[in-house]
Amino acid sequence: MSIISTVKLNKIYAEDTFPVHATNDISVNFEQGEFSAIVGPSGCGKTTLLNLLGGLETPTSGEVIIDSKIITNLKSNELTDFRLRNIGFVFQAYNLIPVLTARENVEFIMHLQNYNKDERNARVEELLTAVGLKDKFNKRPGELSGGEQQRVAVARALASKPKFILADEPTANLDSKSTYALLDIMETLNEKENMTFIFSTHDSRVMERARRLVSLDDGKIVNDETK
Amino acid sequence: MIFSIAWKNVWRNKLRSSIVIASIIIGLLGGILYLAFAKGMVQQQVSSAIHSEISNIQIHHPQFLINDEIQYIVTNPDDKVNAIRKIEGVAEATSRITSAAMASSAITGTGIFIKGINVEEEKQITNIHTLLIDGTYFDTKLRNPAIIGEKLAKKLNVKVRSKIVVTIQSASGDISYSAFRVAGIFKTSNSNFDLMNVFVKKQDLAYIIGIEDTQATEVAVLLNHNNLTTAASEKIATLFSEEISKEILVVRTWEDISPVLKMMNEMTIQYSMIFVIIILVALSFGIINTMLMAIMERVREIGMLMAIGMNKIQVFFMIMLETIFLSITGGVLGLALSWALVTILGISGIDLSAIAEGLNSMGYSSFVYPELDFVYYALIGSLVIVTAIFASIMPARKALRFNPAEAVRHDA
Incomplete structure (x- = not known):
């Protein structure tokens, strides 16, 4: 059974003036445990599709169904709560809170979910160790390299125990060494914990590792290839 | 944790936050110092009026207040003085004979109020004996x-x-003349009082007027503290309720005797508080501007928080807390510094002798001791919090309008 499905998903920007079809009748399914990438040239609709899957944008028409729930019908506050409990996000620019340490950045989302202190401590330790930052718990983002910051962001995305992780160009700002280190960590988490990862990327290094490539062009799926 | 983030965010840009905090400190310092100065000035005026001129409470025949003829006396004044002295909070009471008169010298003459006093008792009521300059x-x-x-x-x-x-x-009803010798010359902080009032011994004035020196037209009461005025006047009124109901006695507080003084007292505080509020409103625009800058610098971060599941109430609360923390830091420091400065100036005083003549003609002392009750610090502290809440609304609403999908990709 699919963990994520879309049905004839359309997103049209500037509908009243100069309509731009960012996604065009996209129907696609993602299964639990996938390590997939949405690929395509700039402006093909990768990020828009990822935002629609994550409930960050509302489609013009069509449905996004996550774990049998149609999220496109949810109200804004319901959608926020749904994202908190079901979806992990990794962004291109890391987007960590600069005034918090690595530990606090990961812990923060669990505060929002009202985990108790013992649960938070155990999970933070487990996750930061898993992403190879055991000795950098108390470093602030400014004291970490780009690769390390992105690993904190991955740990943060996992902290809320989401059903899947959406990663928007996660390696765009990283050098090769950091990129491979990050991909290794994500692959390990995918294999060991069966965590679903969906990337939006045009980075060939990510495409090499992804086991499924969903190619977009002009907002349409032009190829869907499983390796 | 939102509290922790909000507090840390205040110090994210130390220079900017310090400038805002400094402006709050300076604003509060100016406002509170002005308020304390005005209050000190008015309180000294009230205190001076009570201790030199009108006392806390006075008792008269009601007709005497309309037409100050000597026939409108207070009956059994000594008994009343003794009864009043037993009331809690009363420092001293005395009876007087007062009348309008004309004083003349070889050069000129002028209208005066002459007060026949019990010399020793009066020392406990008025401070004229301490204000002699000759x-x-x-x-x-x-x-x-x-x-x-x-x-x-x-x-x-x-x-x-x-x-x-x-x-x-x-x-x-006849016109009497009598010669007096100037024994002493006093100077109060009210030059009009100094122009209009002459103190003589009660028995001397009684003799000229032709009444017994046990009679009186006025009983003056000084209290241990001005705050006791209402309670003490009610007790005195209860004590002499029979005469009050017969309309041969009236008890008046200093506020009844000198409504202008009461009005000045209240208006000065009100105007000063309006001034403080204007300062706070002006400061609020500075705080709004700073917070808007802080928000616009963190579009991506706020977008991320909204994306990962921080709801609108939590985002609003976080920004409001940041504004409140920023304002409270400035507020606490501003209030503490103001308190210290008011306390120091309250001891050393502010010398305004350069404009003494003008101040004295209005009944103000030329040496002002600023003072401010704790309640005003608490009130201004509360106003700072209200200002902070008010100032946080616009930046917080701005943040809530961010679209998380766009905000997370915003150029920093």
């Missing part, structure tokens, strides 16, 4: 000694031991 407080062998104000002495061109002639209406 002569003595009835410590003289001069016949019919009088204590007059400096301004009256200048107007009549008299000095200590000079003779003045007082013309007054006697109990029989």
Whole structure:
């Protein structure tokens, strides 16, 4: 059974003036445990599709169904709560809170979910160790390299125990060494914990590792290839 | 954790936050100092009026207040004085004979209020004996000694031991004359009072007017603290309720006697508070501007928080807390510094002798001791919090309008 499905998903920007079809009748399914990438040239609709899957944008028409729930019908506050409990996000620019340490950045989302202190401590330790930052718990983002910051962001995305992780160009700002280190960590988490990862990327290094490539062009799926 | 993030965010840009905090400190310092100065000035005016002129409470025959003829006396004044002294909070009470009169010297004459006093009792009620700039407080062998104000002495061109002639209406309705010798010259902070008032011994004035010196037209009461005025006046009114109901006695507080003084007291505080509020409103625009800058610098971060599941209430609360923390830091420091400065100036005083003449003519002292009750610090502290909440609304609403999908990709 699919963990994520879309049905004839359309997103049209500037509908009243100069309509731009960012996604065009996209129907696609993602299964639990996938390590997939949405690929395509700039402006093909990768990020828009990822935002629609994550409930960050509302489609013009069509449905996004996550774990049998149609999220496109949810109200804004319901959608926020749904994202908190079901979806992990990794962004291109890391987007960590600069005034918090690595530990606090990961812990923060669990505060929002009202985990108790013992649960938070155990999970933070487990996750930061898993992403190879055991000795950098108390470093602030400014004291970490780009690769390390992105690993904190991955740990943060996992902290809320989401059903899947959406990663928007996660390696765009990283050098090769950091990129491979990050991909290794994500692959390990995918294999060991069966965590679903969906990337939006045009980075060939990510495409090499992804086991499924969903190619977009002009907002349409032009190829869907499983390796 | 939102509290922790909000507090840390305040210090993210130390220079900017410090400038805002400094502006709050300076604003509060200016506002509170002005308020304390105005309050000190008015309180000194009230205190001076109570201790030199009108006391806390006065008792008269109601008709005497309309037409100050000597027939409208307070009956059994000594019994009343003794009864009043037993009331809690009463420092001293005394009876007086008061009348309008004319004082003349060889040069000129002028209208005055003459007060026949019990010399020793009066020392416990008014502080005229401490305000002498020349002569003595009835410590003289001069016949019919009088204590007059400096301004009256200048107007009549008299000095200590000079003779003045007082013309007054006697109990029989005739005009009486009597010569007094200036025994002392006083100077209060109210030059008009100094021009208009003459103190003589009660028995001397009673003799001229033709009444017994056990009679009186006025009973004056001084209390241990001005705050006791209402309670004490109610007790006195209860004590003499029978005479009050017969309309032969009236009890008045200093606020009834000098409504202008009461109004000045209240208005000065109100105007000063309006001034403080204007400062806070002006500061709020600075805070709004700073917070808007802080928000616009963190579009991506706020977008991320919204994306990962921080709801609108939590985002609003976080930004509001940041604004409140910023304002409270400035507020606490501003209030503490203001308190310290007001306390120091309250001891050392502010010398305004360069404009003493103008101030004295309005009844103000030329040496001002700023003072401010704790309740005003608490009130201004509360206003700072209200200002912070008000100032946080616009930046918080701005943040809530961010679209998380766009905000997370915003260029920093």
